[in-house]
Structures are given as structure tokens and as C-alpha cells.
Amino acid sequence: MTEKIPNASVHQLAEWLAAAKKEDYRFVRVDKRTFNVTVDFFLEMPPEMQRALRFSADPAASLGVRINEPIQLQGHSDEKFSMFLTAYKARPSPPLPASPSNLLVIGELAARYRTQSLTPWFRRHFEAFILSRPTNPALRSGPDEIFLGSMNMAKYFFGTNSDVCRSLTDRWIKRLHRKELDPLIAMLFGYAHGLHSLRAHGYYTYMVSVEQKIMQNEPIDVGGGGRLEAFHVRHVMAGYHSLRAYSARMFLNAPEFERYGAQAPTSVSNADHDRNRPIRTCHPDEHKLCVTAWEARWIMASQTPSTVPAIDIMQRLSVLERCLRKDKVLQKSMNPECMNLALKVVVDKIQKISRQLQHHFDF
Numbered sequence: 001m002t003e004k005i006p007n008a009s010v011h012q013l014a015e016w017l018a019a020a021k022k023e024d025y026r027f028v029r030v031d032k033r034t035f036n037v038t039v040d041f042f043l044e045m046p047p048e049m050q051r052a053l054r055f056s057a058d059p060a061a062s063l064g065v066r067i068n069e070p071i072q073l074q075g076h077s078d079e080k081f082s083m084f085l086t087a088y089k090a091r092p093s094p095p096l097p098a099s100p101s102n103l104l105v106i107g108e109l110a111a112r113y114r115t116q117s118l119t120p121w122f123r124r125h126f127e128a129f130i131l132s133r134p135t136n137p138a139l140r141s142g143p144d145e146i147f148l149g150s151m152n153m154a155k156y157f158f159g160t161n162s163d164v165c166r167s168l169t170d171r172w173i174k175r176l177h178r179k180e181l182d183p184l185i186a187m188l189f190g191y192a193h194g195l196h197s198l199r200a201h202g203y204y205t206y207m208v209s210v211e212q213k214i215m216q217n218e219p220i221d222v223g224g225g226g227r228l229e230a231f232h233v234r235h236v237m238a239g240y241h242s243l244r245a246y247s248a249r250m251f252l253n254a255p256e257f258e259r260y261g262a263q264a265p266t267s268v269s270n271a272d273h274d275r276n277r278p279i280r281t282c283h284p285d286e287h288k289l290c291v292t293a294w295e296a297r298w299i300m301a302s303q304t305p306s307t308v309p310a311i312d313i314m315q316r317l318s319v320l321e322r323c324l325r326k327d328k329v330l331q332k333s334m335n336p337e338c339m340n341l342a343l344k345v346v347v348d349k350i351q352k353i354s355r356q357l358q359h360h361f362d363f
């Protein structure tokens with residue numbers, strides 16, 4: 001199989017004809033460029049796709065036998081097809097493409113044309129790309145397009161319940177919360193593809209990004225370039241009202257935590273407690289001071305002005321947790337183990353909110 005350029009010389013045409021005698025091939029047109037592709041490529045396609053392209057193994061019944069009646073391939077550029085074809089020619093183990101974007105192009109066209117002979121190769125390299133440690137630079141700092149392309153491939157080649165899909169979703173969500181990717185893109189993609197976690201975090205980060213507009217009663221789909229429909233807006237608003245009420249309650253009421261040693265027998269006073277244990281069980285009387293200090297410092301810290309809007313409750317709780325962890329008053333007033341338990345409650349709460357976001361958005 002040989003790739004050809006459209007303005008082929010007479011010499012090249014002669015070469016094509018010579019090649020045609022050795023192996024069965026079809027002329028293919030992508031944009032204004034003509035390619036010469038072996039029939040194997042078409043034979044891997046499902047019959048309905050072959051029919052739609054008017055390909056037949058029988059030359060008398062097929063397009064692409066003559067150069068002026070090529071098989072037309074659409075929906076991608078000729079550069080992309082050329083890249084794919086280079087990999088196809090080197091199947092089953094072509095060299096690894098120069099960039100993740102190129103790998104995605106090959107995967108995208110392999111999926112499009114159901115090219116099974118490239119599937120094992122693509123799955124192996126794509127999985128390594130997504131699951132690589134340390135984090136692949138393309139996923140660490142690449143644009144939205146890398147995530148869109150990768151997620152399409154992850155879904156197609158591995159399924160939504162795969163480690164590949166989960167890992168990609170986690171990275172996408174982390175970067176959304178760091179405001180490095182477009183929340184609207186994640187929200188719409190998550191919604192359209194039934195990726196619940198991505199959808200919820202897309203809605204959440206989009207809601208945070210338009211909070212000022214909501215507060216000023218401005219339409220929130222203006223920045224969306226008309227991509228938002230009424231039901232999207234309804235979900236965003238449901239999330240806003242729910243999380244605002246939730247966040248107000250949370251910041252006014254310090255989360256409860258368990259007394260250290262509450263699970264152990266309480267009859268032993270600290271004085272009699274096993275001296276070999278490095279940390280004392282918190283006695284119920286002493287624990288009252290733990291609770292008072294925790295509640296007072298919680299209220300104080302949560303009322304301190306922050307650059308993070310209160311509606312971004314997950315980010316606010318993270319800031320609050322870091323701030324309380326360093327709080328000298330708490331360190332002096334609380335049993336250290338009680339303090340750890342209290343801080344852990346905050347971390348758990350963030351994780352719980354993250355897992356249950358969909359309830360706030362009324363999905």
C-alpha cells in the first residue's frame with residue numbers, strides 16, 4: 001500500500017499501476033488529496049460501512065478502482081489520514097508517534113474505521129499514556145482538547161468502568177478545580193456522555209465561575225456562547241441554591257468529631273493510664289476544652305475573609321483545614337489526637353461532598 005499525492009506525475013502513475021498488479025488496492029480521496037490504500041483496510045470494516053463507502057472486494061462493483069472515481073473519506077483532515085495510514089502500514093506494531101496528540105489521531109481513526117488490527121497496539125500505548133507515573137506532561141498541562149480526545153478513546157477502547165477512564169476523570173476534575181481547564185466544556189461533555197462524576201464537577205466548577213453573575217441576577221449562559229440550554233441553567237441554579245444553604249450551615253457550625261479514646265473503656269483516668277502509650281486518651285472532662293476550642297476557632301477561621309468564594313465550599317474547606325492545622329491556639333488547647341480526629345472530619349467532609357455533588361445539582 002502506497003500513499004500518493006494528488007498531482008501525481010506520469011512516472012508515479014506508472015508506479016501505482018505496477019503496484020496495483022501486485023496487491024489489491026483502492027484510490028481514496030480525503031479533502032483534495034488522493035491516497036492508495038490496500039483493500040485490507042476496507043475488509044476490516046463492518047459490511048454496512050463498506051456499503052456506505054461503496055467499497056466491494058469485487059473491483060467491478062467497487063469505487064476506488066479508478067483514480068477519477070475514488071472512495072471518499074470525510075470527517076477528518078488529509079493530514080490526519082496520512083498519519084493514520086503510516087501507522088496502518090506498519091501494523092501490527094508501528095513506532096510510537098511523536099506526541100500524545102498524534103497517538104490520539106491514530107486511535108480516533110482506528111475507532112472510526114473499526115481498524116481492529118491496530119487495536120492491541122493502540123490500547124497498550126494509550127493505557128501507558130494515561131496511567132503513566134509521574135503524571136504525563138500532556139495531562140498535567142495540556143489543553144481541554146487532550147482530555148476530550150483521550151476521554152473519547154478511553155470510552156471506546158476501555159469502557160467507562162475502566163481504570164483508564166477513572167484515572168482520566170480524576171485528572172480532569174483536579175485540573176478543573178485548579179481552574180486550568182474550561183468547566184463548561186467538562187460540564188457539557190460529562191452530561192452528553194453520561195460521565196456522572198465529570199458532569200457533577202463540571203457543573204460545580206462552572207457554577208463557581210459564574211457566581212458573580214448569579215448574585216447580580218445576570219444571565220449565566222452569556223459566557224457559554226449559547227451552548228447552554230434551559231435545563232443546564234436549571235441544574236446550575238439548583239446547585240447554587242443548595243450549596244449556598246449547605247455552606248452557610250457548615251461555616252456557622254463546627255463539624256462534630258469523636259473524643260480520642262471514646263471507643264476504649266473510659267474508666268481509666270489519664271493519671272492511671274498506660275504510661276507506655278505516647279498519647280493520652282482524652283478524658284471526657286478535658287475533652288470539653290477540645291470541643292470549646294475547636295468550635296471557637298472554627299467559627300473564627302470560617303468568618304475570616306477569603307479570596308475563595310463561600311460557594312466554592314470544597315476549596316474553602318480545604319483552606320480552612322490547612323489553616324486550623326497550623327492554628328497555635330488549637331495546638332495548645334486540644335489533645336493532639338482529638339485535633340487530628342477533628343481535622344480528619346473536615347477532610348472526610350470534603351470527600352463526601354465531592355462524591356455526592358450530584359444531589360445538590362438535582363440530577
Ligand SMILES: [Zn+2]
Nearest residue numbers: 282287290338
Ligand atoms: Zn479531646
